[in-house]
Amino acid sequence: MPGLIDCHVHVIHSEVNIRFMEAMPLTLLTARAATRLRAMLDRGFTTVRDTGGCDWGIKTGVEQGHLVGPRLFIAGQSIGPTGGHSDGRRRTDVDSGCACCNGLQFKSAIADGSDEVRKAAREQMRQGADHVKIMMSGGVASPYDPLDSLQFSEGEVRAAVEEAHAFGRYVCAHAYSAEAITRAARLGVRTIEHGNLIDDAAAKLMAEKGMFLVANLVTYYAMKERAAKFGMTAESLEKNDIVLEGGLRSLEICKRHGVPVAYGSDLLGELHWDQSREFTLRREVVAPIEIIRSATTIAAQILRLEGKVGTLAPGAFADLLVVDGDPLQDLALLEDQGKHLSVIMKAIMKAGKFHKRRLN
Numbered sequence: 463m464p465g466l467i468d469c470h471v472h473v474i475h476s477e478v479n480i481r482f483m484e485a486m487p488l489t490l491l492t493a494r495a496a497t498r499l500r501a502m503l504d505r506g507f508t509t510v511r512d513t514g515g516c517d518w519g520i521k522t523g524v525e526q527g528h529l530v531g532p533r534l535f536i537a538g539q540s541i542g543p544t545g546g547h548s549d550g551r552r553r554t555d556v557d558s559g560c561a562c563c564n565g566l567q568f569k570s571a572i573a574d575g576s577d578e579v580r581k582a583a584r585e586q587m588r589q590g591a592d593h594v595k596i597m598m599s600g601g602v603a604s605p606y607d608p609l610d611s612l613q614f615s616e617g618e619v620r621a622a623v624e625e626a627h628a629f630g631r632y633v634c635a636h637a638y639s640a641e642a643i644t645r646a647a648r649l650g651v652r653t654i655e656h657g658n659l660i661d662d663a664a665a666k667l668m669a670e671k672g673m674f675l676v677a678n679l680v681t682y683y684a685m686k687e688r689a690a691k692f693g694m695t696a697e698s699l700e701k702n703d704i705v706l707e708g709g710l711r712s713l714e715i716c717k718r719h720g721v722p723v724a725y726g727s728d729l730l731g732e733l734h735w736d737q738s739r740e741f742t743l744r745r746e747v748v749a750p751i752e753i754i755r756s757a758t759t760i761a762a763q764i765l766r767l768e769g770k771v772g773t774l775a776p777g778a779f780a781d782l783l784v785v786d787g788d789p790l791q792d793l794a795l796l797e798d799q800g801k802h803l804s805v806i807m808k809a810i811m812k813a814g815k816f817h818k819r820r821l822n
Contacts, residue, residue, distance in 0.1 A: 463754070463789070464772050465508025465781030465808065466796070467761035468737065469676045470655055470726030473498055473516040473534070478685070478731035479693035480603055495520055498734055499531025503817055504800040505738050508781040508808045509533040509771050511593070511764070513634060513655060513676075513728075514540030514570060518590035530817070533781075533808070535593065535765055537634070538586035539571040541579060541622065542597030543613050547604045547636055576621040579614070583625040592765075594626040598635045598651075599642035602685070602701045603694075603730065609659075609701050610639050616649060623650035634676070638705055640664040647671050653764060655726070657716075658682075658708040665719040674764050675716050677756075678726035680740040682706035684733040692731055713747050723748075724764050725757035741793040750790045782807050784821065 476494035477483050483491070495516070502510055510532045521536050523529040540547075573582040583594045598614055600607035607613070614622075619633075626633045632652040637643045640661040643654050647667045653674045654660075660668075660675070668675065685694060685702045694702075716723050727737045744753045762772035770779050784805035787795045795802040806818040 463783050463785060464758045464774050464778075465783055465806070466506045466757045467509045467511070467725065467765070467772055468502065468507045468532075468727050468757065469511045469653075469724040469761050469764055470513050470678050470728045471502070471510045471737075472514060472728065472730065473510075473512050473520060475515055475730045477692070478689050478733060479695065480730065482693060492520060496529050496531075499524065499529055501734065501799070502737065503530060503532050503806065503808065506783045506796065506800055506803050506806055507532050507737070508806070509535070509761075509765070511535045511761075513537050513593075513636075514595050521590065533771075533779075536591055537593050537595035538589045538591040539582075540595040540597060540636070541571050541573050541582045541586070542636075543618070544572055544574050545606060547597040547599070547601035547607055547613065573618075576615075576617045579618045580621040580625050583622045584629075587625070587629045587631060591631065593631055593653075594622055594633045595655075596622050596633055596635050596651075598637040598646050599639050600701075601636060601638075602682075602698050602705060605695060605697050609704060610641070612639075612642055612645065616645065619645070619649040619651070643668065647673060653724075656705070656728075658705040658712050660708075660712050660715055662715060662719065665715045665721050668716075668721045669719045674722050674724055674760070675712070676724045676726040676764070677709070677713060677716075677744075678728035678740065679706075679709040679713075679743050680736050681728040681730070681733065682709055683739070683743065684729060684736045688733060689730075692733075710744075710747050713744060717748065722760045722763065723756055724761045725753075735799065738797045738799075741789075741796050745793055750793050753793065754789065780807055780815075 473495045474491045516536045521534040524531045571582045573579045600609040600611040634653040635646045635651045636655050639659045643664040657675045758772035786802045789795045804820045
């Protein structure tokens with residue numbers, strides 16, 4: 463089968479409580495990212511889309527063979543307003559502190575007003591971003607913004623969309639509520655990240671606009687089960703319960719209205735080991751073949767690489783897996799950290815390169 467594609471990862475988010483990244487230099491974050499990248503490839507993910515934090519240096523390190531990992535598509539820093547999901551400062555902070563000694567500075571940027579958003583988007587693309595990530599609603603891991611808060615004005619969103627389009631890129635938006643998703647759809651955003659609290663009207667509009675949803679249910683289950691022991695706050699866990707309840711329902715709504723749903727994981731810190739669990743969580747409401755397509759053909763559409771990734775066809779990259787069984791009959795074969803994958807091959811330029819080969 464084709465190599466798998468995860469459309470929502472955070473390569474440098476090596477702490478469940480992201481505030482702990484304040485005390486980490488970029489060198490340590492990079493070392494931890496190397497471990498995460500190799501583990502993703504071991505699980506059969508030959509391509510991943512980072513939605514905030516990973517920079518051109520890590521991406522180039524993989525391309526040049528200094529780091530072992532999947533092919534990377536990056537957003538650079540995610541962009542949000544003061545007090546929003548991208549604002550990791552404590553209430554007692556008066557400035558952003560020293561960038562070289564604070565890992566939070568590498569994950570996100572704060573911009574207020576259309577001109578600042580425009581400049582921030584241009585800067586991420588100057589730094590090699592493949593897509594521009596903006597925050598349009600509150601989030602779970604950020605302590606001070608309510609989930610239903612609307613972030614960025616319409617003018618600010620339009621500025622990001624205009625700049626991304628002008629550069630041949632697109633905007634992906636962090637959004638949970640139906641109201642935030644509807645605003646994003648009206649203003650030209652291409653993909654919605656999360657979308658747990660979507661309703662029928664918002665999904666209908668997404669379908670009309672040709673948008674994609676990138677769902678990542680596994681992160682909410684993993685956070686409920688284990689995030690507290692890694693330092694996630696009670697406030698964040700309360701918000702997590704709200705979006706967890708809406709996860710499977712969001713897939714049903716999108717299926718009903720024909721919104722393509724891609725595979726995402728969005729796992730922080732030591733929760734990243736659950737990346738492949740998304741396959742079995744979705745099967746309550748989605749057929750196995752559709753779940754596999756979410757991590758192959760639909761994901762390839764989001765990356766604008768149809769016919770190159772997510773498929774086995776002449777002219778495609780030589781990304782392939784050999785599975786010890788039929789995942790259409792047993793999706794759990796894609797779990798267990800790649801235990802059931804006899805072969806993992808990732809394309810390097812024009813020739814396939816074996817990452818794992820266990821066939822005799």
